[in-house]
Amino acid sequence: MSSETSRMKFMCDSSRCIQCFACSVACAEAHDLPVGISRRKVVTLHEGVEGKEVSVSIACMHCSDPPCAKVCPVDCFYIREDGIVLHDKKKCIGCGYCLYACPFGAPQFPRDGAFGMRGVMDKCTMCAGGPEKTNSAEERRFYGQNRIAEGKVPICAAVCATNALLVGDAEDVSAIYRKRTSSRGKGE
Amino acid sequence: MKTIIVFIITILMLTSMAYAAESMIWGNMLIGNILSYGTKDSLNMGPLFTILQSQYFRNIFLVIVIGVPAVFLMHYLVLGARFFSHDGKKVYVFSLFNRLIHLLAAISFLVLIPTGLMMIFGVYFGGGPLVMTARHLHGLATALFFLAVIPMFFFWVADMLPTVDDIKWIAIFGGYLSRKQSEVPAGKFNAGQKMWFWIATLGGIVMIATGAAMYFQDFNLGIASAFGLSQIDLLRASAIVHNIMALLITALFITHVYMSLFAVKGAINSMITGYKEEQELKYLHSSFYRKLKAQNKI
Amino acid sequence: MLENLKNTMSAKVGRRSFLKMAALGAGVGATSSLLTGNTLRAATEEEVTNPFPGSKRVKTICSICSAGCGIIAEVKDGVWVRQDVAQDHPISQGSHCCKGIDQIDLVKSKQRLKTPLKKENGAWKRITWPQAVDEISDKMLQLRKENGPDMAMFLGSAKFNTQQAFYFRKFAAMWGTNNIDHVARI
C-alpha cells in the first residue's frame, strides 16, 4: 500500500475546457450508462459573463484519502495499488453516505427494481472495471469497460476535444500541465 | 384501499418527478458544494459528516447496543423486578384505539430498529442483498410508523406534559434504585415514560423527515434553499441528525422494552388488556391513583 | 502484529485520526484495510487482451463536422461493438467532441428508418423497395411528360461522400435539370 508507486489522477485544465461534453458522452457511451446518470459532468460557471466564464469537467477524483471509503457502512470500497478507488456493487446497499461524504458529488444512483427505487451506487471507475473477473461480461454489465486492463487510456481523457482533461500518473499529469502553463502567455 | 394506492402512487410520482427535475446535486449546484475542507465560515457539512460517520457513530452505537442492556441486566440481577398482586381491582387505562396504535408503532419500531442497526453494522452482515433488503424494509416500516405516530401523539400529549412530580421522580430515579417499593410521585405516565413519548413522537417525526430526505435524495422542493443550504448539505445534515436521533431512540427503546417486560413484571399486560393493577397504580403512579380515588373511579 | 497494523492503518486512514481509532479498539478499521491487501493481483496474460476477441478495427472518419476526426470502429461478427480512440490520427489525435464519440449511435439508434414507407390517405404504410421504386419512377416520368424535366427539384446532401455527391450531380444532369442544390447554399 505504499504510495511510491504511481497514483492515477485526473486533472482538468479549465483554461482549455470548452464544455463540449465529449468526456461525459464518451463515458456514458463506453459504459452503456442509463440516461441521466453521468459519471463525469461538465459544469460552466459565470456563463456569458465576459472574462469570467470558465468550464471544468468533474468526476470522481480518486482521492488519496477517499472520504467515501471511510463512511461506507458496508465498506464496499477498495483502493488499487495505483490509487484508483473502486467499489463492489454486490456489497453496496445504495444508502447514499458516499455521496454525502464526497466533495465532488461523484457517486450516482441509477434507478432499478420494480418501484424505481434507488439502486446501488455507480461512479467513475477510471475505466478500471470492478472486482469481477477482468474483462468478463459480468464486469462489463456492472462497471462497463475495463480499458486500464486492456492497457488503454480512460475514454474520457483519451477523447477530450482540447486535451483539457489529463489522466495518468500524478507526476506525468502535473509535468504536462506545468509545461503548458510555463509557455502560456510567453510563448516557447 | 383506494387511498393507499393513491398514497403509493404519489410516492412514486415524487421519485420520478424528482428524477426528471433539474438535479439539485449533480447540476450547477455541484461546484457550490466543493468548498475545500475546513474553509472558514463555510456551512460545509462534508467533513463533519465524514468524521462522525467514519469514526464515531458506529462505535457509539456499539456502546449503546451492548452497554445499555448490560446496565439493565445488572439492575435486574442486583435489584430485581417489581411484583404487584394481580387480584386487586383493575383500572381501565388504555382504550382499544390506544393499544392498537401502540401496537402499530411497536411493530414498526421492531422492524425499524433492527434494520437500522443492520445498516449501521452492515459490514458485519456482509453488505449486499441482505442489508439492501434491510434498507427497503426500513423504508416500508417508516410508512407504517408514520401512520401510528400522529394519532399516538394526539391522544397522549395531554397526559405527557411535564409536572412537578416528574422532577421528584427523576431525583429518586423512579424508585428503581432501591429494593423497597415506596409510593412514587407520578401521574398517568411517569417522567421516564414522558421522556420516551417525546423522543419517540417528535423525535420520530424528525427521523421520518430526515430519513425521507435521504431516501429521495434528489428532490427539488425548495427545502434546501429555505434553510439557505445546498441540497447536498441538507442531505448531510439529515444524515447527521438521523444518526444522532437514532442513538437516542435506540437507547430509550431498550429502556422502554426493559421496563415493560422485566422491571415491572406484567406491565405489558396493561398494553394488551388495557387494565392496570390497582396496587401498581398506587405505588408507581401515586398522584394519578389519588386523583382517581378522589373522583372515586376506583 | 501491532507494528504492521499501525503502518497499514496510518497509510490509509490518515495520521490525525489514527490515535482515536486505536483507542477505540482497531477491530472495526482493521477488516477494511486488510481486505484490500489480497484483492490486488497482476492481470493474467489473456485478461489484458481484447475483451472482444476476434474483433477487427476499422478506420473511418466522423460524419458530423468538417474537421475530419479519425474514428476506430471495433467490429465483431459484423456488429459495431465499440468506438475506440484514433490516437494517431494527424488531425484529431484521438480527440472527439460529444457528437464524434457518439457516432456509434447512428448505427445503434432505434429511430433509424428501417423500411420504405408511403403515406396513403393520411396514414404511414410500409411498402417494399420494388413497389416504392416503381411508383416513384412512374410518377416522376408522368410529371416529366406533362411539364418536362425542370418540374423536379433535387436536394443533395453534404453528408454524401465525394463520389456520391459527384454522381448525384450527374443524376440531375442526366435527368435534364439544373434544379439541384445542397446545404452549402445555406
Added chain:
Amino acid sequence: MTNHFGDVVGHSKAILIIGANPAVANPIGMKHFLQAKDRNNTQLIVVDPIYTKTAAKADYYLRIRTGTDVAFIYGLLHLIFKNGWEDKEFIKKRVYGMDKVKEEAAKWTPEVVSDVTGIPTDQIVQTATLLAETKPATVVWALGITQHSTGTSNTRILPIMQLALGNMGKKGGGCNIIRGHDNVQGATDMCCLADSLPGYYGLSEGSWKYFAKSWGVDFDWLQSRFASPEWMNKKGFSLAKWWQGVLQEEQTYSSSPIRALWVQGNGLTSMSQTAKIQEALNKLDLLVIAEPFLNEAAVLTNRKDNLYVLPVATQFETEGSVTATNRSSQWRSKVIDPLYECKTDHDVMFEFAKKFGFYDQYTRAMKMDVKEGELVDVKKDFVWPDDAVSEIARTLKTIGLGGWTPERLRKQQENWYMFDPVTLAGAGPMKGQYYGLPWPSWDKKHPGSPVLYDVDVPVNDGGMGFRNRFGLEHDGVNLLAAPSVTVKGSTIKGGYPEITRENIEEVLGSKLTDAEKQKIGSNWKTDISGIIQEKCRAAGVAPYGNARARTIVWEFPDPVPLHREPIHSSRPDLVSKYPTYPDQKNNFRVDVKFISEQQAREWVKEFPTMLVTMRVVNLSGAGMLERSSKYLSHLTPEMFANIHPDLAFKYGIRDGDMMWLHSPQGTKIKVKAQHNQSVTPDRICLPYNFAGVMQGVDLSPNYPEGTKPYTTGESSNTITNYGFDVITQIPEYNAGLCRIEKA
C-alpha cells in the same frame, strides 16, 4: 480553408475569429487554436454578437451588432491604410484594385464604425494595431459571415484585409474558413449546386461539352435530356427559394413549376421560411425523401399521399472519400453492412437511373480510362467507389484533383499515423506527401497543397501563385503577377497566364510533338490527355497561371464591397444612409425582394429585439441525427432561447417560462426562455437544430411509428426574417428582428 489547422498551431501569431464559433461547431479546430495560444502565445481575437464559448477563451472579445461585418473590417482597413501599415510590396506585386478599396476605407473613421457596429473605438484601434504588428495572422470565419444579405461582400472584405496585410499565401496566415458538415467541402467541390457542373466548371456550353466527353456520352443526347438547350446553361432553383417554384406566388423563370421534390440527405427544417416550405410541401405532386433518419420535412407536411420515405444507409455502411475543411481527402472504410432494408445512396441513384433509362450513360465513365491521351472503354463492369474516384480524379482539373487516386487515398488512411499533425507532411513510405493530398494535387505524383498561394514553395511541392482567372488585363492594368513574383523552382519567371493549347509553347518555351499537338485539349481545364500538366510539372509551373488577386469584382453589383444594412435592421437612421440592394429579378429562377422589403415598414418599431441564431455543441444541422441519440438529446432536452434577464423582466418572463417570438412575416414560435448573460438586452439568440413543433402545434402524430426523436421543438427558422444574399441567395439567418411576448 487556404491553410489548415496544423498550420495555425505551427506558425500563426494572431487569430481573428469573426462570425464563427469553433468551440461549439468545430471543437477539434478549437483545440488547435488553444494549442497555438498556449505554445506560441498567439493572440485570439473573437468578434461575435454573442459572448460564445469561443469568446470565453479569447484574449480580446468585441461585441458587434449583427450584419455590420463589412463596416468593422473597413474600420480596420481605414487605420491600416492611414498609418501605412499595409504590405505595400505584396500589394504592388500580387494584388489588383487595392486603391479603390483604399478610397472606400477612407470614409470609415473609427467613430463612424463604432456607431454602425456598436464596438467601442478603442477596441477597433487596438485590433487594427494588433493585426498590423503581429504577423502572420490568420482570419477564421464561418456562417456568421456568410448568412447575410451582404454575405458575398462579407466574404470578400476579409480576404481583402488579409491581402492588404500581406498575410495571404503565408504559413500561419491565409483565410481559414471553417466549413460545416463533414463533406460539405467535398459535395461543394462536386457542385451539387444549381449554378455549376462539378469542379466549379460553371454551366457554359464548353463545360457541358467537356463533361459530355468525360462522361463518355454524346453531347446532343445530354442536351436532349433538357427541356430545351437554353435551360442547360441557366442556373436552377436554389435550396433557399425552391418553394417559390412550387407556390408560384411570384414570377418564376423556369420551363416548369416545381411539382416533384427529391430530398436525399438534406435537413429541410434548417432552411429559412419554414412556413413557406410547409405550404410548398403540401402543394407538391410528389415528395420523395431518402434518409437514414426520418427527415422532419415528412412531419412538417400533412399531405395525405404521394409522400415516399426511403431508408438509406449511413456513411459507415459504405466506402468512399470525404473532404475535410482543409481540402484534405480522407478515406472511409466500410464498418458494417447496411442495416435493416437500407440501401446506400449510390444504390438508390443506380436503381432510379435504370428506371429513368439512362443507367448505361450514367455508369459508362467508370468503365473508361485515359490510355495514351485518349479516353477509351477499358472494362465491362465498374467497381464502386474506386472507379468513381478515378473518374473524378481525371475529370476535375480546375481544382486539381488529379492526385486523388483510390490507391493513394487508401494508402494514406492505412498509414495515417505517419503524418505530422502540424505540417501534415508524411514520413516513411508516406514521405513526400501531405496528409489527405489537400487539393490542388495536380497529378498522380503531386503531394497536395496544404497552404495555398505560397510562392516560396515549388509548385510540385504544393506552392503556387494566384490563379489567372479573370483575363490578362482589366481597365488597362495587367492582371498577371509582377515580373519579380516567381514561384520557387519555376523555370518561368514572374507572372504567366493560364496554360492553353495556343499559348503553351510560347509560355513554357518548349516545343510540342505533332502527336501531342493532335491529342492536347483546348486548355488546362479540359485537357483529357494530361499533356499540359505533364509539361507544367516539368517546368515547375502551376497550370492555372500566376496572376494577381483582384479586390474588385466588376461583375457584381458592388465591385468594391460596401456596407449595407440588413433587410430588417435595428437602425432605421442607418438604413437610409446604407440602403440594401435594389430588388433583384431572375436570380436562381426567382425574384428576390431587397429594398422594397427593407423600406416596407420601420420594422424595429414593432419588432424591437434583434434575432441571432447560434449553435449548441451537441446538435448540428437539422439536428435529427443528434436528437435521435439518447445521450446527445439529453444535453438539450428542449428548444430554448437565450435572453438577458433585464429584457426578460421587461416582458415579465421568468427563467424557464415559455414565450412567443413573432417575426416580421407574421410567423411565430413558442420557446422556453433561458436567462443568460451571453446576450445583451437588445438581442436574443436561439439554436436552429430543433424541429417537430410548428408555430406552437406539436407535429408528433405525423411521425411514422418508431421514428420520433427523443427531443423535438420549434424550428427557429420559422421566424428567420425574409432576406437573401444578392449573389448566392443564402438566407439572412443571422441578422433579423423579432417581438417577444409572454406565452
